[in-house]
Amino acid sequence: MASTFHGLELGKRGLYAQQSALNTTSHNITNVNTIGYSRQRAEMQATNAIPYPGMHGDKSPAQLGTGVEVNKLIRLREEFLDVQFRNEYKNLGYHEAKSGTFTRIEELLNEPSEDGLAHTMDxxxxxxxxxxxxxxxxxVRSVVRQKGVAVAQTFNQIMDSLDQMQNDLQNIIKTKTEEVNSLASQISILNEQISRRIVNDYQPNDLLDQRDxxxxQLSKIVDIDVKNSSNGMVDISVGNGALVTGKTSNKLTIGFDQNSGLVDPAEIKIGGQTVDLGSGELLGNIESYGIMGGNRNSTxxxxxxxxxxxxMTFANAVNEVHLSGLNLDNISGVSNTKVEFFTGSSAKDxxxxxxxxxxxxxxAAAKDEGGGQSSKGNGELAQEIANIKFKDLNFTGTTSTADDFYRNIIGQLGIDSQESQRMQNNYEGIIKQVENRRQSVSGVSLDEEVANMIxxxxxxxAAARIVTSVDQCLDKVINGMGRVGL
Structure with missing residues (x-):
């Protein structure tokens, strides 16, 4: 039959197991507000039994239980939900970047308003x-000149602001690239730390949380593919480029074309390999900034x-009519010089x-009445210039008035912005749903943890009471047996 001391061992193992479970519960409770923390559970199992000999046989008719032990600390995490979350997170990052750019352009053009280009041209x-x-x-001539100055300055200001937006986006692109490389480096370091513990049969749950x-964070910036590797490590790729391979990481680089200043897609590389970013916040910023061959995608x-x-179409139309007329110096015979009303090779200058x-x-306000002559008070040319407002001008791929062309720009901007915002809102809703499902699996519930703690x-x-009971039995055996009558 089993020794009386066997009961002490059973109680001791019970104390250790329940204490470990209490410690795990305490760890969950204290990390209730820790971002990315996955709740843990102490998995208990009965320890290996020993033969329990019978009274009349040399074989073991039964197995004697030896108590309980914590087999492992389970990290409650659903990999499928992680994959789904990251697949949607990249799309959210992409549309957030695009929507932010469209919003800034809308704020810049500020239409309709008295400060906008449409009102200034009117x-x-x-x-x-x-x-x-x-x-x-x-x-009146002074007013015309000042109105012309206002139009030119509005074009200048719009182009300067768009240039500044591009400069800001270029800095953001460089910052996000550095962030990708930093995250990849940190993941590779965690890979190494995790693998060292797993090969020694430890469970690095908190390190796994940190890596996830x-x-x-990385999945929002670029479109990544995560695959499990040996000894608990993961390999991460972007397109066909290996960003993280076990304990090593490669750097993402973004190259800009020297002539246009736009991002060269052939110079988006990881470890020297040209890659397709696919989606993500970085690609959204690159397309907003401008990518070679991007056409409509280069916002x-x-x-x-x-x-x-x-x-330039507006200025050329005004200049063409202006050069055909006569100014006051021409009419009075002071000079035969005719000048363009606007100068410059682009909206910027x-x-x-x-x-x-x-x-x-x-x-020039007067129309040539013949032989380069005109009379004072002739305002026919001014009327022709004023009528340009209603004249169809030749733009690339279309013929329309300047006002209609600008309204089309504003309309297209509104459509692009609305669509981008709609997609952003959609993915925010999807992300929220997936995250709620993740939290239902991995999140810490204080009510549940307090119940477990109790x-x-x-x-x-109860295990402590077992030890106390066995101790009393042993005390009787050791100190009370053989003392009859005492």
């Missing part, structure tokens, strides 16, 4: 309309081209002709 046309009534008035948090370059086309800024007489506490007290 005031410009009104200035010429007033000049029709008083073509020789210096005051980093992988989640800021697309709208810069449209604004520039509007500015568009301005009213410096000669007109020096002399209001060089503004359960393990009672089991611990």
């Amino acid at each position: 005031e410009f046309w009104k200035g010429w309309q007033e000049l029709v009534k008083n073509p020789d008035s210096a005051a 948090v980093l992988i989640d 800021i370059p697309y709208y810069k081209d449209k604004i520039n086309e509007l500015a 568009l301005k009213v002709n410096p000669e007109i800024m020096k002399s209001l007489n060089l503004i 359960k393990f506490q009672q089991a611990y007290n």
